[in-house]
Amino acid sequence: MDPRRLDQIAAAATPSPIEADVAGWWCKAAPDLPFRRASVAVPPADAAADRDRFLASLATVRRWYHRQGLRLIVQVSDALGGHQVVDGWLASEGLSIEAPVLVMTVEEPIAGDRCVEDAGRVEVTVGIDAAWAEEHGGTIAAVRTAAYSRMLAGFGPRALGATCRIDGEVAGVGFGVCDDGWLGIFGMHTSPSHRRAGVASDLVTALRLSAEDRGATGAYLQVETGNAAAIALYERHDFEISHGYHYRSEPAAP
Numbered sequence: 692m693d694p695r696r697l698d699q700i701a702a703a704a705t706p707s708p709i710e711a712d713v714a715g716w717w718c719k720a721a722p723d724l725p726f727r728r729a730s731v732a733v734p735p736a737d738a739a740a741d742r743d744r745f746l747a748s749l750a751t752v753r754r755w756y757h758r759q760g761l762r763l764i765v766q767v768s769d770a771l772g773g774h775q776v777v778d779g780w781l782a783s784e785g786l787s788i789e790a791p792v793l794v795m796t797v798e799e800p801i802a803g804d805r806c807v808e809d810a811g812r813v814e815v816t817v818g819i820d821a822a823w824a825e826e827h828g829g830t831i832a833a834v835r836t837a838a839y840s841r842m843l844a845g846f847g848p849r850a851l852g853a854t855c856r857i858d859g860e861v862a863g864v865g866f867g868v869c870d871d872g873w874l875g876i877f878g879m880h881t882s883p884s885h886r887r888a889g890v891a892s893d894l895v896t897a898l899r900l901s902a903e904d905r906g907a908t909g910a911y912l913q914v915e916t917g918n919a920a921a922i923a924l925y926e927r928h929d930f931e932i933s934h935g936y937h938y939r940s941e942p943a944a945p
Contacts, residue, residue: 692796692873694770694934695736697911701794704868704875705729706842713755714748720759724838727790727938731766732756739773745780753941762943764789768936778939786939791916795930798909801899812855812862813897817905819852819866820844827854827864832880839866839878851901853894855885863890867898874902876912879921891921895928 707719707729721729732752738745753763765786767778816823824833824840843850843866851867851874862885866878876898881890899910912930914921 692798692909692911692933694768694794697794697796697873697933698733698768698770698936700870700873701875701911701913702728702733704870704877706845709759711755714751716748716752718752718755720756720761721842722760724842725835726838726842727764727940728766729842730756730761731764731938733766734771734777736772738771739776742780745777746784749781749784762941764938764940766936767939769934770936781939786941789938789940791935791937792913793916793922793935794911794913794933795922795925796909796911796933797929797931799929800903800908801896812857813893814854814856815897815901816852816854817850817901818846818848819850823852827852827861832864835878835880836864843868848905851898853898853901855881855890855894857885857888857890860885862888863894865891865894865898867902869902869905869907872906872908874899874907874910876910879912891924892928895925899928 705726705728707721709720711718715735717733719729719731756763763786765781767774767781771777819840821837821840821844824837846868849869853865853867854861855863861882863881864878865876868875868877876895879891879894902910912925914925
């Protein structure tokens with residue numbers, strides 16, 4: 692999969708209530724969602740072609756975000772032509788690096804002999820909403836679970852919600868979005884009291900199997916570069932690094 696196309700699929704899987712073309716940049720704004728990628732500016736493919744034009748458009752984009760009551764956050768992907776040049780220009784404008792991320796993919800269907808270790812403890816719901824979050828989220832990152840459910844409700848059957856229960860207690864949750872033959876995996880979270888119990892592994896497997904039933908053959912996810920445990924987990928599930936991205940942002944409001 693072309694990394695640029697994969698970035699587009701991943702961005703579309705994180706819809707925002709406000710999306711606009713601002714000076715040729717794709718700008719997303721979601722004041723009520725706690726996800727950076729829901730409120731980011733994505734430079735155009737030719738961003739590195741002309742410094743003066745880039746800086747002029749950046750100023751316009753910055754003003755647009757300030758009118759939304761948000762700080763400016765720019766996503767800089769390795770898939771962008773001239774991304775190192777663009778990154779340097781953003782640094783010169785006082786934007787700092789935030790949350791470097793790896794995009795990992797697996798392009799083959801899940802192995803036929805691999806199954807969820809304890810299928811009874813993972814439930815995958817097709818189509819999720821606020822009611823799903825209330826029923827399945829439990830106390831695990833409740834605010835983020837509810838936010839994901841609101842964000843993905845409009846996807847209908849393309850959105851998947853996975854819940855792992857152990858002894859009747861919610862031990863972990865995860866989300867998936869199916870698009871163009873790909874499953875995007877988001878919002879993975881395991882209860883601290885159930886870590887190292889295979890919860891995340893079961894969630895990934897269950898989401899992939901459910902997505903394959905809906906025609907997805909590949910899967911991707913995004914993980915922060917410092918999360919060595921998660922990277923190792925995904926590598927065990929045959930995910931490989933496709934490319935990376937990071938954010939260049941203004942300081943958070945005090």
